[in-house]
Amino acid sequence: MDLLKRKIETEGRVLSNQVLKVDTFLNHQIDPELMVEIGKEFAQRFKDDKITKVLTIESSGIAPGLMAALELHVPVVFARKRKSLTMVNDLLTASVHSFTKNETNEISVSQKFIEPTDNVLIIDDFLANGQAALGLAEIVEKSGANTAGIGIVIEKSFQDGGQLLRNKGFKVESLAQIASLENGKATFLDEAEV
Numbered sequence: 001m002d003l004l005k006r007k008i009e010t011e012g013r014v015l016s017n018q019v020l021k022v023d024t025f026l027n028h029q030i031d032p033e034l035m036v037e038i039g040k041e042f043a044q045r046f047k048d049d050k051i052t053k054v055l056t057i058e059s060s061g062i063a064p065g066l067m068a069a070l071e072l073h074v075p076v077v078f079a080r081k082r083k084s085l086t087m088v089n090d091l092l093t094a095s096v097h098s099f100t101k102n103e104t105n106e107i108s109v110s111q112k113f114i115e116p117t118d119n120v121l122i123i124d125d126f127l128a129n130g131q132a133a134l135g136l137a138e139i140v141e142k143s144g145a146n147t148a149g150i151g152i153v154i155e156k157s158f159q160d161g162g163q164l165l166r167n168k169g170f171k172v173e174s175l176a177q178i179a180s181l182e183n184g185k186a187t188f189l190d191e192a193e194v
């Protein structure tokens with residue numbers, strides 16, 4: 001998705017060979033116009049997959065997840081990283097090791113929001129080692145529903161997550177794939193020299 005790639009080039013900050021900061025448009029401040037286009041792109045890529053629900057994770061997955069759900073005309077549910085006081089019964093949970101925080105959290109979704117008949121599209125902002133997406137897929141599995149696909153805004157293809165998820169048979173669609181963050185610069189997979 002060219003619009004996204006140009007935004008990463010102009011506003012992304014490479015913090016290390018592993019971490020990209022995109023807090024001017026995705027992770028802190030949010031660019032609504034870009035988010036609309038991201039939603040349309042996800043909807044286009046999953047239009048034949050009979051999606052009935054979008055599942056994402058707070059907080060940075062909510063904006064792209066919401067826009068994808070809007071375009072697909074389905075509800076969006078976000079997994080919580082901290083238990084809410086009002087969320088006590090019938091929780092579906094999974095353990096997720098956070099790449100950026102280097103800690104393991106239990107994520108949870110109220111069982112009533114994912115039906116066994118649902119065909120779920122998982123959306124997240126970044127794909128690194130795949131732990132967040134796998135945790136969400138585990139929650140879908142526990143609910144008895146089906147994971148129809150995984151949509152990622154920015155995949156860091158030099159990390160293991162993409163291959164891990166694709167090897168498990170998931171349809172993974174990433175709107176920007178980064179081959180490297182070396183030399184302080186994001187190089188995209190389809191623009192890298194081969």
Ligand code: 5GP
Pocket residue numbers: 018019020021022027060097098099100124125126127128129130131132133161
């Ligand atoms: P994974 O679970 O695939 O290892 O990592 C994905 C999660 O870690 C995403 O939900 C995202 O919040 C965070 N993350 C991973 N890599 C980056 C990165 O380079 N930049 C930012 N801002 N977040 C990242």
